Amino acid sequence: MDTTAGDDAIRTERLAKRYPAAAGDIVALRGLTMSVRRGETFGFLGPNGAGKTTAIKLLLGLTHPTSGEAMVLGARLGDRLTRRRIGYLPELFRYQDWLSAREVLGLHAALADLPASSRGTAIDEALTVVGLAQRADDRVVTFSKGMQQRLGLAVALLGAPDLVFLDEPTSALDPLGRQDVRAVIERLRARGTTVFLNSHLLTEVERVCDRVAVVHRGVVISEGTVADLTRESGAVRVRVAGVTPAVAALLSRNGTAADGWHVVDDIAEEAIPALVASLVAAGARVYAVEPIRQSLEDRFVQLLRSDLSGVSSDASVDSSRSDAP
Amino acid sequence: MHLLIVAVLTLREAARRRIFAAVAVLTVLAVGLTAWGMWRIAASMQQRGEPAVEVAGAFAILVLLLAYMFSVVLAVGAAFLSAPAIASDVESGVILAMLPRPIRRSDIVLGKWIALVALLVAYTFAVGAIEFTLIHRISGYLPPHPLRALGFLASEGTVLLTLALLLGTRLSPIAAGITAIVLFGLTWIGGIAQSIALALRNDGVVHAVTALSLTLPTDGLWRGAAYALEPAVLAAAALTDVRRESPFTVGAPPPAAFDWWAFCWVAVVLYAAVVSFQKRDL
Numbered sequence: 001m002d003t004t005a006g007d008d009a010i011r012t013e014r015l016a017k018r019y020p021a022a023a024g025d026i027v028a029l030r031g032l033t034m035s036v037r038r039g040e041t042f043g044f045l046g047p048n049g050a051g052k053t054t055a056i057k058l059l060l061g062l063t064h065p066t067s068g069e070a071m072v073l074g075a076r077l078g079d080r081l082t083r084r085r086i087g088y089l090p091e092l093f094r095y096q097d098w099l100s101a102r103e104v105l106g107l108h109a110a111l112a113d114l115p116a117s118s119r120g121t122a123i124d125e126a127l128t129v130v131g132l133a134q135r136a137d138d139r140v141v142t143f144s145k146g147m148q149q150r151l152g153l154a155v156a157l158l159g160a161p162d163l164v165f166l167d168e169p170t171s172a173l174d175p176l177g178r179q180d181v182r183a184v185i186e187r188l189r190a191r192g193t194t195v196f197l198n199s200h201l202l203t204e205v206e207r208v209c210d211r212v213a214v215v216h217r218g219v220v221i222s223e224g225t226v227a228d229l230t231r232e233s234g235a236v237r238v239r240v241a242g243v244t245p246a247v248a249a250l251l252s253r254n255g256t257a258a259d260g261w262h263v264v265d266d267i268a269e270e271a272i273p274a275l276v277a278s279l280v281a282a283g284a285r286v287y288a289v290e291p292i293r294q295s296l297e298d299r300f301v302q303l304l305r306s307d308l309s310g311v312s313s314d315a316s317v318d319s320s321r322s323d324a325p
Numbered sequence: 326m327h328l329l330i331v332a333v334l335t336l337r338e339a340a341r342r343r344i345f346a347a348v349a350v351l352t353v354l355a356v357g358l359t360a361w362g363m364w365r366i367a368a369s370m371q372q373r374g375e376p377a378v379e380v381a382g383a384f385a386i387l388v389l390l391l392a393y394m395f396s397v398v399l400a401v402g403a404a405f406l407s408a409p410a411i412a413s414d415v416e417s418g419v420i421l422a423m424l425p426r427p428i429r430r431s432d433i434v435l436g437k438w439i440a441l442v443a444l445l446v447a448y449t450f451a452v453g454a455i456e457f458t459l460i461h462r463i464s465g466y467l468p469p470h471p472l473r474a475l476g477f478l479a480s481e482g483t484v485l486l487t488l489a490l491l492l493g494t495r496l497s498p499i500a501a502g503i504t505a506i507v508l509f510g511l512t513w514i515g516g517i518a519q520s521i522a523l524a525l526r527n528d529g530v531v532h533a534v535t536a537l538s539l540t541l542p543t544d545g546l547w548r549g550a551a552y553a554l555e556p557a558v559l560a561a562a563a564l565t566d567v568r569r570e571s572p573f574t575v576g577a578p579p580p581a582a583f584d585w586w587a588f589c590w591v592a593v594v595l596y597a598a599v600v601s602f603q604k605r606d607l
Contacts, residue, residue: 057606057607064606094417098342108423111426111428165425
């Protein structure tokens with residue numbers, strides 16, 4: 001495995017995790033191969049049981065891989081000193097509820113080896129960013145679930161880490177809270193922090209992520225920029241005026257027309273200039289040509305369905321169950 | 326450094342969760358009741374004009390029974406305090422937020438162990454000192470080696486505490502606590518069975534119980550405490566007549582090799598707890 005890839009914050013190769021069980025191994029992660037570049041906000045998507053949380057736990061050294069390799073911030077998995085540069089908000093967040101929010105952050109500041117002189121400032125800043133400054137000295141046991149998730153976010157942000165893992169960071173938050181988390185992620189991106197975001201809220205992922213990977217049954221089935229993933233292959237919308245019978249014939253050859261916008265399916269990107277030239281030659285006035293994009297959610301569902309139809313015939317070959325925690 | 330942070334956190338948790346307060350109230354209650362009972366016994370013996378040697382004899386037995394009760398409280402308390410120390414952090418998810426920090430898993434195990442052992446030792450010697458002082462004031466009797474006895478009692482608690490911590494790295498808090506207590510009970514029964522087997526000269530049972538006692542050295546350590554507390558006359562009686570041997574009348578102290586064995590046992594089980602926690606998938 002190439003460990004010199006300095007631009008990658010995370011790089012995994014065939015990373016796998018199986019849990020032994022009486023009824024056959026439970027496959028949590030079949031073979032994860034992906035890379036996350038430094039400074040990017042990376043969305044990690046997948047249905048329940050796809051292995052997302054297992055992948056994060058492997059990357060953090062909480063769980064040991066069965067096979068495969070991975071590097072995080074240029075170091076091997078679980079490297080202790082590298083963990084100084086990592087922040088993590090777990091999916092099942094829980095903090096010492098007998099401590100106050102400030103004390104929880106004080107504990108994590110000490111565990112993260114932050115210099116004693118800067119701990120107070122770092123804690124105040126984290127509390128302010130997540131909107132908990134007013135409740136800083138209240139015990140966590142008095143916090144609502146949403147406030148505990150905000151505290152978890154503050155813990156993850158503490159000490160300006162280079163890489164932040166957010167596992168379902170908005171699961172307990174109301175729309176206002178989600179907006180705040182989005183602002184926090186934007187802030188991290190502006191600072192150059194790599195954000196690894198695991199979320200079911202695909203509209204949020206679509207808004208904040210530079211690139212995404214879709215994981216299903218323990219493997220990445222698609223990876224790329226949000227724009228790449230959501231572009232419908234070979235479909236464009238063309239807005240034209242002066243539709244002569246010749247122009248209509250050209251458009252209807254592989255498309256449909258509606259409200260002045262014509263949808264042209266199955267057209268390769270390099271064929272678009274020739275189409276425009278033909279339309280103009282046939283007397284049409286071309287105002288716009290736009291690639292048609294799907295929503296990330298539609299694309300996500302499409303990918304899963306196509307993967308399911310592709311693997312269903314393989315199910316009898318592999319007796320292992322995929323049931324990631 | 327991280328080890329100390331975990332140790333201090335463990336002590337703070339005990340204080341904040343009012344474990345100190347609950348234990349202090351129960352201890353004051355127990356010490357108060359036993360002191361009152363002993364004062365009444367001493368008063369009635371003196372009223373009847375019993376000689377001082379009879380009073381001392383009665384109080385020697387009372388001290389052994391009290392110490393035995395105290396040893397059970399210590400062992401059960403140590404197991405139930407130690408079993409959830411790691412297990413409940415794993416079960417609740419608190420550990421998921423802590424371990425991605427640059428902390429070694431061994432710091433978590435050792436930090437918690439140090440804090441709990443410190444609590445156990447401080448409690449054993451504090452309560453033991455109060456009880457022995459009260460007994461001396463009431464009856465004039467003081468056992469032969471009170472500090473050594475407290476050392477054995479604290480060691481017995483430490484053995485069970487370490488075992489429960491190891492079990493807590495893999496089992497749920499309640500399962501770890503109950504398993505430790507059941508094993509403690511087994512060795513206790515084993516100790517009684519050994520006394521009977523000695524009287525009946527049944528070598529097979531004696532050897533089996535000796536093996537059990539080495540596997541979990543709580544009963545052997547209790548016998549060290551009992552020997553340190555009993556008057557020489559009781560020890561001599563048990564030494565010369567095996568039928569008098571029991572968990573409360575011990576003929577000879579455990580050999581020095583056993584003390585070393587118990588020390589090494591704690592070290593090995595603690596090391597096993599560290600390795601078990603290091604290898605655990607969370």
